[in-house]
Amino acid sequence: MIEIRIHGRGGQGNVVAAYLLAMAAFEEGQYGQAFPNFGAERRGAPVIAFVRIADHPIQRRNQVLHPAFLIIQDQALLHVPGVTDGLLPEGKILVNSTLSSAELSQELQKEVIAIPATSIAKEVLGRPVPNTALLSAFLTLTELLPDDSLGKALSRRFQGNVLEKNLQLVKQAASHVTVGQWRGEKHATSA
Amino acid sequence: MRQALEGSQAVAQAVALCRPQVIAAYPITPQTHIVENISKLVADGKLQCEFVSVESEFSAASLVLGAAMAGSRAYTASASQGILLMAEVLFNIAGMRVPLVMTCANRAISSPLSIWNDQQDSMSVRDAGWIQLYCADNQEAVDTTIQAYRIAERCELPVMVCMDGFTLTHTLETINIPAQTEVDQYLPKYQFKRTLDPQNPISLGTLVSPDYYTEARHSHHQALLNAQAEILLADQDWAEITGRKCGGLLEVEGTEEADVAILTIGSVLGTLREALEELPPNQPVKLIKLRTFRPFPAETLKAACKGLKDIIVLERAFSPGSGGIVGLEVLGALSELENPPKVHNFAAGLGGRDIPLDILPRLLKVLEDPTASRQFKLFDVELERLPVEDR
Numbered sequence: 001m002i003e004i005r006i007h008g009r010g011g012q013g014n015v016v017a018a019y020l021l022a023m024a025a026f027e028e029g030q031y032g033q034a035f036p037n038f039g040a041e042r043r044g045a046p047v048i049a050f051v052r053i054a055d056h057p058i059q060r061r062n063q064v065l066h067p068a069f070l071i072i073q074d075q076a077l078l079h080v081p082g083v084t085d086g087l088l089p090e091g092k093i094l095v096n097s098t099l100s101s102a103e104l105s106q107e108l109q110k111e112v113i114a115i116p117a118t119s120i121a122k123e124v125l126g127r128p129v130p131n132t133a134l135l136s137a138f139l140t141l142t143e144l145l146p147d148d149s150l151g152k153a154l155s156r157r158f159q160g161n162v163l164e165k166n167l168q169l170v171k172q173a174a175s176h177v178t179v180g181q182w183r184g185e186k187h188a189t190s191a
Numbered sequence: 192m193r194q195a196l197e198g199s200q201a202v203a204q205a206v207a208l209c210r211p212q213v214i215a216a217y218p219i220t221p222q223t224h225i226v227e228n229i230s231k232l233v234a235d236g237k238l239q240c241e242f243v244s245v246e247s248e249f250s251a252a253s254l255v256l257g258a259a260m261a262g263s264r265a266y267t268a269s270a271s272q273g274i275l276l277m278a279e280v281l282f283n284i285a286g287m288r289v290p291l292v293m294t295c296a297n298r299a300i301s302s303p304l305s306i307w308n309d310q311q312d313s314m315s316v317r318d319a320g321w322i323q324l325y326c327a328d329n330q331e332a333v334d335t336t337i338q339a340y341r342i343a344e345r346c347e348l349p350v351m352v353c354m355d356g357f358t359l360t361h362t363l364e365t366i367n368i369p370a371q372t373e374v375d376q377y378l379p380k381y382q383f384k385r386t387l388d389p390q391n392p393i394s395l396g397t398l399v400s401p402d403y404y405t406e407a408r409h410s411h412h413q414a415l416l417n418a419q420a421e422i423l424l425a426d427q428d429w430a431e432i433t434g435r436k437c438g439g440l441l442e443v444e445g446t447e448e449a450d451v452a453i454l455t456i457g458s459v460l461g462t463l464r465e466a467l468e469e470l471p472p473n474q475p476v477k478l479i480k481l482r483t484f485r486p487f488p489a490e491t492l493k494a495a496c497k498g499l500k501d502i503i504v505l506e507r508a509f510s511p512g513s514g515g516i517v518g519l520e521v522l523g524a525l526s527e528l529e530n531p532p533k534v535h536n537f538a539a540g541l542g543g544r545d546i547p548l549d550i551l552p553r554l555l556k557v558l559e560d561p562t563a564s565r566q567f568k569l570f571d572v573e574l575e576r577l578p579v580e581d582r
Contacts, residue, residue: 019197019363026195026365035362038306057365059328059461061358063545156195 001054001188002144003064007083008073008131011043016157017071017131018049021138023153025053028145033058046077053144067091068188071138073117073130075099084108092182094138096130113141115176124169132166133173140174141182193367198329198359201366202294203228205336206266207238208374209292212381213258213265215243215251219273220306221356222296226268248273252280252293259289260395264340264381267291270356271298274312278319281349285320286411287396290343290383291350292336297457297507298356299542307543308356310457314508314516320411322350322418323485324437327460329359329366331437331482337369338425338437341378345425346418353484355458355507357543373432415486422483438480440488443495445477450500452532453554454479456517457507459539459546466551476555481517489524496525499532503554505570509538514567537570544571 004021008014015036022032030053037048050064065086075097077083084093093110096117104112115137117130125132132154139145154166196204202225206214214233216226232238241258245251248269255265269277274295284291295313299305313323322342326332332354339350354360385393399407423439430436443452445467453463453476460480467476479495479502481488496502502525504518513519518536525531535557540546550570557563574582 015361022363023195031365032195033362033364035357038357060465060548061362061458062462062547065547 005067013131024149027152136173199224212263215254252277262386268294305542
């Protein structure tokens with residue numbers, strides 16, 4: 001089972017990102033579980049969402065305390081106490097940031113990859129919503145699920161022009177990272 | 192059909208499959224997504240039904256009460272303060288023996304204000320005379336919602352389907368949504384024998400003198416106790432159609448010869464199951480899922496607990512100044528056994544506090560000291576954060 005924690009702010013589509021990732025797993029015949037941990041329900045407030053992906057039904061409902069991956073939707077959250085807590089020793093961080101991956105890795109003493117998800121989204125969608133771009137980069141890096149799984153999940157949730165643009169965004173964001181760079185690492189927290 | 196759905200979305204679909212004719216609701220976290228999804232089904236023309244947005248939960252309960260009496264299958268949902276605001280009407284619905292189904296998206300009660308999960312809301316109306324069924328996962332929430340209509344309409348009693356707020360309502364997971372044909376085969380058209388009819392007027396819920404009140408209350412008590420048979424049958428018949436069961440009154444899992452049991456209610460079961468798998472194999476521990484809290488299945492529980500040495504009751508609400516709610520009822524029922532097990536009673540996960548996997552070994556550790564007090568405790572309270580006089 002792979003456990004992922006997504007940090008963002010209210011209004012950034014944090015919960016949607018978690019749901020999409022779990023839906024993408026479902027589309028590939030795997031089991032996905034996703035749930036939010038809301039703070040105060042308002043735009044801008046930090047929001048956490050959890051995702052589990054496994055090849056068997058997932059029964060536990062406790063929060064993900066030791067994720068293999070962190071997806072951070074707002075670079076400022078990297079410096080909020082607790083955000084990187086519990087990340088597995090070999091855990092990786094994908095962050096929406098214009099800073100360099102090398103610098104961030106050095107600073108956090110973890111393998112960090114930064115992509116400018118907000119500006120990619122602005123360019124393709126016309127809106128500063130970083131979630132789809134980050135998910136695309138995440139799945140490209142890890143190859144956790146086949147290429148088109150995210151597209152399948154998006155097509156369950158969106159249609160028409162919004163879907164088209166999101167699919168375009170998936171392609172665009174994937175080109176910002178190296179395919180399979182995080183593949184095959186020992187990410188599983190348990191069977 | 193298997194789908195990846197948010198719990199609330201799945202329950203909305205389950206309600207729609209039951210072909211309700213009137214729905215009234217007022218939004219409250221974490222219940223809102225359920226009625227939001229239902230209102231979308233209505234707006235999209237996928238569900239033919241009168242959807243009434245009311246100005247309060249008191250009105251929501253009153254409106255569905257009237258609708259069910261007038262011959263419509265009706266539904267509402269709420270949580271927390273909403274359940275409290277409905278409380279007066281909930282007792283009336285039950286007392287008048289009106290078949291209704293509502294979802295309680297379990298949430299803590301103010302004050303202090305908490306939007307997060309525990310079960311203080313439904314437990315606070317446990318004496319309202321409703322059947323209360325608790326769901327361990329979202330599949331059970333779907334299946335129980337459908338079963339609830341059959342139970343309610345056969346027993347002429349209202350049913351509250353309790354599902355943990357956020358932990359279930361806001362969790363996306365794989366859920367099997369039954370086909371309309373399966374639900375139609377299971378659930379006949381709504382018919383209420385005492386439907387209000389101006390041509391043939393009757394009185395319901397009228398003034399009763401001391402000459403009759405006790406008998407009316409006894410009838411209600413007996414009707415709830417008798418409902419156990421229908422709850423079991425509803426689960427069996429559903430299993431025949433879909434192959435899925437929700438656990439009837441209660442369900443026991445684990446090794447037969449185990450002399451320790453942990454009894455829980457609601458969605459913490461899955462966490463305990465996986466925690467048990469992580470311990471060395473052949474632990475002498477059973478898990479008991481209490482699905483039906485009202486009527487309280489005392490006889491079934493006694494049978495399930497025969498031969499046990501210890502039973503740990505882990506619940507998500509309590510009665511301040513007394514202790515556990517479920518625990519006290521378990522203790523009462525088991526006291527009739529010849530060699531009753533020791534009952535250890537804890538509440539945990541109040542106001543949304545996470546219940547981690549390691550709660551299981553920590554609970555079992557309690558049993559290692561046979562001299563330890565068995566007084567009720569909040570298992571995850573951090574006393575050192577409190578002033579000395581409150582510890």
